[in-house]
Amino acid sequence: RSVMAKIFVTLHGMKSLLYKIQGAGHWKRHFASSLQKPCEVRARFAPSPTGNLHLGGLRTALYNFLFAKSNKGKFILRIEDTDQTRLVPHAARKLENMLSWAKIYPDESPVVGGPFGPYVQSQRLSLYNNYVKNLLENGSAYKCFCTNMRLTRLRNDAIRRNEIPRYDNKCRYLSQSKIEELGKNGTPYCIRFKLETITEPYEDLIYGSILSNVADHESDFVIMKTDGYPTYHLANVVDDHLMGITHVLRGVEWQISTPKHLLLYKAFGWSAPLFGHLPLIVNQDGSKLSKRQHDLHIEYYQDQGYFPEAVLNFVTDIGGGFDDREHGVVLSIEDLLEKFNLSRLTKNSCRLDKDKLEQFNQLDLQRRLNSPTDILLLISQLHDLVQKTYGERLSSSTTQAKVLTADYLKRVLIYFEKRIVRLQDLLQPEFAYIWVVPDSIPIEELPAMSCKHAEVLRCVLQVISSISNFNKERIVEEIKDVSRQYGLKIPAIMKLIRMTVTGMKEGPPVGEMLYMLGQDTAVERMKHALTLL
Template sequence: MLKQSLFVCTFAQRILFRNYVTKPVRVRFAPSPTGYLHLGGLRTALYNYLFALSNNGKMILRIEDTDQSRKVDGALEALVEDLEWAGIKCDEGPLQGGTYGPYIQSERCSIYQEMVDKLIENGSAYRCFCSDKRMDLLRREALRSQQIPKYDNKCRKLTQEDINDKINNGQSYCIRFKLSSDCSTFEDLVYGSIAYDVTLTEGDPVIMKSDGYPTYHLANVVDDHLMRISHVLRGVEWQISTTKHILLYKAFQWEPPQFGHLPLIMNADGSKLSKRQGDIRVQEFRKKGMFPSALINYISFAGGGFNRVIGDGIISYTLPELVDQFNIDRVNAHSSKLNSDILTECNRLELIEQVKNPKTLDALIKDVQNLVNVQYRGKNIQASKEHVETVLKWSAGRLIHVRDLISPSYAFLWVLPNEDIQIDDSFKKAISLLCAELSYLENDAFERTKLKTFLKVFSNENDIKFNAFMKYLRKILSGLDEGPGISEMMEILQKNTTIERLKFAVK
């Protein structure tokens, strides 16, 4: 029945019927502080932000915390921090303030009460005294008879005398909105023309709970109107409620905003993303050392919306470049799967770009120095600006995360060998000779393949056992028994650092 009542037009029809509002563009990201920002929420915030910037509009952050039982302490602060880390800047919100505040719904309860009173006065809403026990019985009976569980609108029929008696007797009540079978079409910016009769699956919905807090349906309609929101871009799971929201706008005699519903983001295996998945939290990606732009580019591949040329491959774009590319008409009307390979490639490309740029390179060097100082606290380390820069230029294009540089296999980059390395006299002369010959090599000769050939030739010409000599070189250069090959290690350390460590050992 639900599928039969829902009509979605084609992409071509969607463009034909497009009717952008000429008033100033104002969009909002309205999360609940019930947990941490995850990829789905970040995608919604990003698309709102890109839409606002591409239309010279404003981005508003609104916190929908009317369900106080699910509120998590510290979630608001963490959410704002994640948005700022991702580069998404709001023009108005709880921290920035603005003309249409407060921007936290629990601070707007008097506004909602005033609006509910208006709906009761004009006959669009009514008090409902049905108990939780009765609602549970209705649900069980519907399921038993294989019908859709929904409220039977019993309290619609109460007279004013009945209502006064119940109130005088101290009975608690909620406020419900009167639904109608008005199945007028609304134009979805992504899915096209949508027509749905909400009364087929729902009874009159609660818009004000008995505790005085509004439900999502009332609060978001009231706030979107009072905050002058022109376009609502939100997840497709809310599309089925949009007809209900439009009925509320009509009851208030307000003009609704334009709606656009974003497709679902799926896991690689086709399952739906869940807030309970710890690995889709933005904070987890931050802990892993992902760059903000890499994560932004990653989710921009999930859902379309960009003027990308098929066949270009994975390209990492800056936020201003994504703004220029963004086009709401190109957002997909079907779900998209996440591909973790795209994320790792985006992060690798971003590392290359940050190393190329002198401004970001300086910040990157400081980040690596901090990581090294923390990881190898108390040890004799080498982490000068010049050395870190050399390592970063070598690693750009090879590694995915900056944090990879402090993994055990790369400890030799930072930790200097112990001073008590014992070297046979027979090898001391060879090492001194090696230092001399290495000093004559050009810098471009410090490449693993060339160095491997060079070391073999050097060992043969000086009658040195190659394997034994490599073991000594490993201890001298890294102080480790395991790790990359000697030629690779020398390539990473580069010429000056390699010679310095060899001379230090001989002394």
């Protein structure tokens, strides 16, 4: 009979979490057993090492990390590499490195180790073999000797009849003598799990009550392949049980597989963890994300100079899960932990607005510039970027080398803090004048004047070099005096100075530009320009 109740599941070190439970039988026993003794919250991120960590994977890792840590639990990283055909060399190590960059540190992992290792599935094959034997012995699974040719024929026939392709469960009904005969002949086989009808819902931590009778649209599924490797369905259930996982937060694309996993737990006689499924992340136009979108890889964000906190805020801003979140504020990982609330997670697909990432990164850049320790790190990073980009040209003169001094770099950062999103923006062509003397001056585009350009610039050079209190206001005053002396319009003389000093027709106000460059650099630029004029 169906029962409905609301209970508080209080786990060791956890806040009280309210769960609505529907159903009876195995699922009722599962939830009841969770009340019998307190236990530590243990959540996990279990990626496959098939490429770069992408935004969706980071989101899954982050929410599991936040859930575990906000409940004083443990966060586990496990590598699921049972599909050996799709492995990418060194991908597993890169995954853990990217999590570390994002300040998501596992308590247990292949690198960190832990009491429930190994944390790589290909190193746990003997464990899976033993548990498959248990399922064979209790009648929950069977050997399937069907060839790929037969399976392909079944699939093609179903498609031709406009039916859902699925296995016909033929080998479920083989006699013991037939199984022994095929085994003696060395016929290859896989292991399939016997699906059964599900009539009771399970409680999704995010979506609520879910009823899905997988037997209506699927057949007995493979849990051990012919190569001896387990499928995801078996391995993740066995590992979650052996590693004491209490909560599984994963993408909603796995929601359809959860009934299979609950049936496996039932067949083993184990209590299942609580499941919650995170909604899809989609492009702004609603289209599905693709792993071939390189600007969704976390390594791309790192290489392009985005800050970890900005990326984390970008991910969490679209998915919800937080109390009292202010707009226009970048939350630290500590803030995210403090405000995390699983019940606030959205159920709707999350649309990516990439402009938000730019906004968060700019906010975080400004925050770091106001931190005495962070600004030193930014200065060091900018130094290395400039040295790498303009190294040879910077060694051409002593004055040019001054652009690598901490004072100059700090002045540049503060001046441009509201005009850039990343440090790398300062290396774009329009900012080249900050670092190097222009290679040429577009003389043919200089403003028309009744006197020679060189004569006017020489006069400007004299007054600029003689200013004792070098500031923007004094610079502009002296330039205006020169314009009056030669009977020139202010815009014309400003354009002359900008083009000869930077090689650009447009840019920041001349007074600000010269002040930012500094008196010595401004004087050297004008001297260099005179040699070209």
